[in-house]
Amino acid sequence: MTTVEAPAKRELAYVQAINEALTQLMRSDSTVFLAGEDVALYGGVFGTSRGLLKEFGPERVVDTPIAESGLMGLGLGAAATGLRPIIEIMFMDFMGVCMDEVVNQVAKMKYMFGGKATLPLTIQTMAGGGASMAAQHSQSLEAWFCHVPGLKVVMPSGPYEAKGLMVSAVQDDNPVMVVNVKTILGMRAPVPEEMYSIPLGKAHVVRPGTNFTIVATGRMVGESLAAADELAGDGLDVEVIDPRTLQPFDTETVVNSVKKTHRALVAHEAVRFGGIGAEYAAQIQEQAFDYLDAPVGRVGAPFAPVPFSPPLEKLYIPNAARIVAEVRSLLGKAG
Amino acid sequence: MTTVEAPAKRELAYVQAINEALTQLMRSDSTVFLAGEDVALYGGVFGTSRGLLKEFGPERVVDTPIAESGLMGLGLGAAATGLRPIIEIMFMDFMGVCMDEVVNQVAKMKYMFGGKATLPLTIQTMAGGGASMAAQHSQSLEAWFCHVPGLKVVMPSGPYEAKGLMVSAVQDDNPVMVVNVKTILGMRAPVPEEMYSIPLGKAHVVRPGTNFTIVATGRMVGESLAAADELAGDGLDVEVIDPRTLQPFDTETVVNSVKKTHRALVAHEAVRFGGIGAEYAAQIQEQAFDYLDAPVGRVGAPFAPVPFSPPLEKLYIPNAARIVAEVRSLLGKAG
Amino acid sequence: MDVSRETLLDLHHRMVRIRTFEEQAGKLQESGKIPGALHLYVGEEAVASGVMAHLSNEDQITSTHRGHGHLVAKGGDFKKMYAELYGRATGYCHGKGGSMHISDLDLGMLGANGIVGAGPPIAIGAAFSNKYRHTQNVTCCFFGDGASNEGTFHEAANMAALYRLPVVFVCENNGFGEFTSQERHQAIHDIAERASGYGMPGVVVDGMDVMAVYEAAGEAIARARRGEGPTLLECKTYRFYDHVGVRGMGVVYRDDSEVVEWRKRDPLPMFEARLAETGVLSPEEALDVHARVLTEVQEAIAFAESSPYPPDEALLQDVYTVAAG
Amino acid sequence: MDVSRETLLDLHHRMVRIRTFEEQAGKLQESGKIPGALHLYVGEEAVASGVMAHLSNEDQITSTHRGHGHLVAKGGDFKKMYAELYGRATGYCHGKGGSMHISDLDLGMLGANGIVGAGPPIAIGAAFSNKYRHTQNVTCCFFGDGASNEGTFHEAANMAALYRLPVVFVCENNGFGEFTSQERHQAIHDIAERASGYGMPGVVVDGMDVMAVYEAAGEAIARARRGEGPTLLECKTYRFYDHVGVRGMGVVYRDDSEVVEWRKRDPLPMFEARLAETGVLSPEEALDVHARVLTEVQEAIAFAESSPYPPDEALLQDVYTVAAG
Numbered sequence A, B: 001m002t003t004v005e006a007p008a009k010r011e012l013a014y015v016q017a018i019n020e021a022l023t024q025l026m027r028s029d030s031t032v033f034l035a036g037e038d039v040a041l042y043g044g045v046f047g048t049s050r051g052l053l054k055e056f057g058p059e060r061v062v063d064t065p066i067a068e069s070g071l072m073g074l075g076l077g078a079a080a081t082g083l084r085p086i087i088e089i090m091f092m093d094f095m096g097v098c099m100d101e102v103v104n105q106v107a108k109m110k111y112m113f114g115g116k117a118t119l120p121l122t123i124q125t126m127a128g129g130g131a132s133m134a135a136q137h138s139q140s141l142e143a144w145f146c147h148v149p150g151l152k153v154v155m156p157s158g159p160y161e162a163k164g165l166m167v168s169a170v171q172d173d174n175p176v177m178v179v180n181v182k183t184i185l186g187m188r189a190p191v192p193e194e195m196y197s198i199p200l201g202k203a204h205v206v207r208p209g210t211n212f213t214i215v216a217t218g219r220m221v222g223e224s225l226a227a228a229d230e231l232a233g234d235g236l237d238v239e240v241i242d243p244r245t246l247q248p249f250d251t252e253t254v255v256n257s258v259k260k261t262h263r264a265l266v267a268h269e270a271v272r273f274g275g276i277g278a279e280y281a282a283q284i285q286e287q288a289f290d291y292l293d294a295p296v297g298r299v300g301a302p303f304a305p306v307p308f309s310p311p312l313e314k315l316y317i318p319n320a321a322r323i324v325a326e327v328r329s330l331l332g333k334a335g
Numbered sequence C, D: 001m002d003v004s005r006e007t008l009l010d011l012h013h014r015m016v017r018i019r020t021f022e023e024q025a026g027k028l029q030e031s032g033k034i035p036g037a038l039h040l041y042v043g044e045e046a047v048a049s050g051v052m053a054h055l056s057n058e059d060q061i062t063s064t065h066r067g068h069g070h071l072v073a074k075g076g077d078f079k080k081m082y083a084e085l086y087g088r089a090t091g092y093c094h095g096k097g098g099s100m101h102i103s104d105l106d107l108g109m110l111g112a113n114g115i116v117g118a119g120p121p122i123a124i125g126a127a128f129s130n131k132y133r134h135t136q137n138v139t140c141c142f143f144g145d146g147a148s149n150e151g152t153f154h155e156a157a158n159m160a161a162l163y164r165l166p167v168v169f170v171c172e173n174n175g176f177g178e179f180t181s182q183e184r185h186q187a188i189h190d191i192a193e194r195a196s197g198y199g200m201p202g203v204v205v206d207g208m209d210v211m212a213v214y215e216a217a218g219e220a221i222a223r224a225r226r227g228e229g230p231t232l233l234e235c236k237t238y239r240f241y242d243h244v245g246v247r248g249m250g251v252v253y254r255d256d257s258e259v260v261e262w263r264k265r266d267p268l269p270m271f272e273a274r275l276a277e278t279g280v281l282s283p284e285e286a287l288d289v290h291a292r293v294l295t296e297v298q299e300a301i302a303f304a305e306s307s308p309y310p311p312d313e314a315l316l317q318d319v320y321t322v323a324a325g
């Protein structure tokens, strides 16, 4: 298993990249199993586990009742007794029905037990809006989990990250939540065929730039690249950074970038108020205060549940245009 | 019912202030009822509802099974059909077992229904460490709920706030979470005898000052006042602001203060990473960037679960000394 | 039990309304006119109709992700319903909820719900409120066989029995939770067996026979109104289409033959045959009903399609109740 | 069923160990030496002892907030236990967990738990693992009457029965959830009645009679080992002291007379009388056992009190597993 940063030739869709990661992980380690609702016979409602039942059988690819607390506890109990579970919570919006297991049990068991427990547990879920699925099937709640000591959180921005981060998550000996983004499951990109990992806790400079830094997560990485192209027209040379791992956050890479560019903005799909962007912005101004020529901006969803009606939802979800607008207003604010 | 800011003569303990608020609210409105675990016969494990069963009877003071999802749903269904419930979740750490009801049902019903629902629901709970109750009975999780559109969140810093904010919460026609702090339940202060309210969304300048702003929540308000006294020795004139309502946050009062003092720090008991202090710090630097002479600092708990062992827990929980140290280091950082 | 002609025709009318609404909704979604996910109620009409015939607008129901049928049976307005599915400002939720959150509090319909198992806790709250306010009203909680495995059902059922709340738990056992058959999600055959564990009666009824549902629901609801507490009423039924959308044959998780078998017991033709035999409603008259309802549906669809989308300002409205004045 | 002398003495020894550990722990807390909340197991010793006598260190248990008795019965080390209650570095959790999180994974004790109802989901995970790894090991899940109303129990019980997992749900029905009596938190008398709703056998046993528990647990555990799936074993017992701490008389939520009645059935003297009658253990020999255990306990307390608190660095250690090298 190697770490490959240079993109390969072969292209895969995001959903296929997840599927390939799961397949290779289960081939390489017999203690890895997948459990979730409709992950086996149906292959996952998003298709991420298609074909796994056939190859690995019902002992290792497990359809569960609709009982997320039981499901998450199953993962915890199995992880604490020598297995390497992958627990799928279909939509991130459903974390509420197993929140105690995630936050009070999974995240804290090791510390409460004085370090004795080792919990190689991966929680896989699907976040984001844009599919007209309304308020209970469209949320991005990663900020909650980044606030919980004991958890790691990753958010892949494309197929390459989807596979590499899934491999890293499953091979890590800690509970890791993999927050995939449902609206970019069809996105295609080169993905190496071998099982590679992407180091947790290291940000990726997606687009190098010299005079503005955009830190973007998940789907907003693509939107930020589009924004960067447009802003190039303003003579702005934007650096786009994808943290890849939201917790632990690679402060160093981001702060070094801002020390170089003197301006920054954080973009995510989650609600802006109390989103992870608040933490990142706070850290940037704490550690690069004397380098900042403008306040650290933030782009996120407005303070409302995700609406169903397509035009309202379109208005709700951050995009390249809003990022461009926010960057321009920050330049206006520049001291 | 009046709004009284001038403190009265009579003193009450924090716990008595809550009890008096509940009593007066139930006397004044027959649609108000209290439900929770051991709130009736036992009077609440913290004593907040002592005497209520005797005065109002079992129809209005309801002991429930240990079933927080059912309990929160009971509050929601009752609120949606004309009652004004107060739902007690004994420890804030238990929000995980009713998280879906709070976040996907209570918070979103009104919006999802196009505004038709009115939900005068109060959720009362107890946060904070310092009582050697370990990782699952000591958390401060308010940041989670401040990130959820549809909820309001208040955090009383003393007896006066405890009564006034409880009254406002119950009289508000929206879901309001009242986050009390268990370690200051014995704290005494003057509390008016009549039923008064404290306006939601308005911060309180607890201590006026000219050259440094500390925004502190809950128990950290008292710690910040102590810190301010000590810092006065450094020739610093610290303004201490208690937001009282965490969501919606009174940005204006805080930003105006910082424009005057040019320096700020946010202090809370919750874990620092991803705490509400991140949002407040991000807002301050966004809206007062040109006035800041130093980065906005933050004091919060380190990135670990709350430990049981008293010396470790003492080390874990933020206090006046840590606030003083952080303020001094910020002055060092001053540009 | 002898049932009045009015009631028989009313039950038939409710079923026709649901069937017609859903068939058209399915077509509209397949043609791309309705966004998002639709969970159709086709095949299960007898359950909602048989229960709702006993309820007034002051009686509440909680629903599920498969909620259109419940709202239609509760008296839902086709225009506002289609407009909601279309995401238009004229919809029940002004376009903000869509299929999974369609609701009408004025009819006591406390909302379709996107979270499986979310209904029971809300239902006991409404029932608690009915009791607290000394009304005779009842709350009916619809939930699926899949939902019966969620902890929320357990907690709510226990509390309902403990407090003797006026609630009826109506389990729509259609044999599947999404794509997982009942025998693959629980080790029991009758979900009603769970009732005794809470101290409430459990009843199993043929969910394809609207009269059977009407009768059993009547008893459970009357019992609740008398203050004798909750009942768990399991209705064995079947979903003719797929979990989401229309397609439902040639799927990996069930045999077409099973669908064919169940379709032989389609609740609507079965009931219409009975109405014809007993001379209550002739086949011609039945066709009339279908035709009238279809016209209503078509008018409602036209209304929805000609309705505006919500204005941009709506995005931030109704997150909170703003104090009057 | 005839039980060997060794087993009888072993059961007695486990009960004496629990009783002595708890009585002393209670005193230490009252004297302010042990911080935080203690939930004592006094009165319920027969349950943990009768179950644990069937388990090896490869068999797991999940526990509750009232977990000392479970860990003692599973073979817990007095020194590490008291040191943990004292919050010392030498404790089972290096002082980080305390009473509510005391655990020893080496003994298969997956932790006391501060969250009511948290055990069952974890237990089915361990049982799933036992099955997955093709072991013959069993997981016993202890939970209270109050916890039986949490949704987590429901979800775990359904999954255990569905997958025929090697788990035994041991309900310690001591008649109260905190300060709420069973009749005030559920409308049923026997929690074992809930078993049939999941498709597993339910058994009620006298939780004050260690032999009865031993026998019933033996059957349920053997059944699980044979791969025949879970059992719900309800043990009727009583908590002699208060929910938290020692005081338990003159409280608002129960009559002293009730406590007095139950104390007449104190599991330890009852069993000792039986051992004396049957000539297995004379009263004098029994006193010897108590004396020896008390000495152990006193040594352990001395060890705890002379142990250091965790160093400051410990605060941030063991939040995560750090990759070796």
Ligand SMILES: Cc1ncc(C[n+]2csc(CCOP(=O)(O)OP(=O)(O)O)c2C)c(N)n1
Binding pocket: A037, A066, A068, A090, A094, A097, C039, C064, C065, C066, C114, C115, C116, C117, C143, C144, C145, C146, C147, C148, C172, C174, C176, C177, C178, C243
């Ligand atoms: C808490 C939660 N888990 C999972 C889902 C995804 N989901 C939506 S419908 C459904 C199946 C529900 O089955 P059942 O309760 O039998 O209702 P039916 O669809 O058969 O009417 C599932 C698993 C969800 N919406 N909420």
Ligand SMILES: Cc1ncc(C[n+]2csc(CCOP(=O)(O)OP(=O)(O)O)c2C)c(N)n1
Binding pocket: B037, B066, B068, B090, B094, B097, D039, D064, D065, D066, D114, D115, D116, D117, D143, D144, D145, D146, D147, D148, D172, D174, D176, D177, D178, D243
């Ligand atoms: C989720 C949750 N709700 C409430 C509590 C508070 N609490 C601690 S112990 C307890 C009573 C538990 O009763 P039972 O399960 O019968 O166990 P017992 O104390 O009788 O042994 C309660 C309500 C908790 N710790 N966790």
Ligand SMILES: [Mg+2]
Binding pocket: C144, C145, C146, C172, C173, C174, C175, C176, C177, C178
């Ligand atoms: Mg179903």
Ligand SMILES: [Mg+2]
Binding pocket: D144, D145, D146, D172, D173, D174, D175, D176, D177, D178
């Ligand atoms: Mg109990």
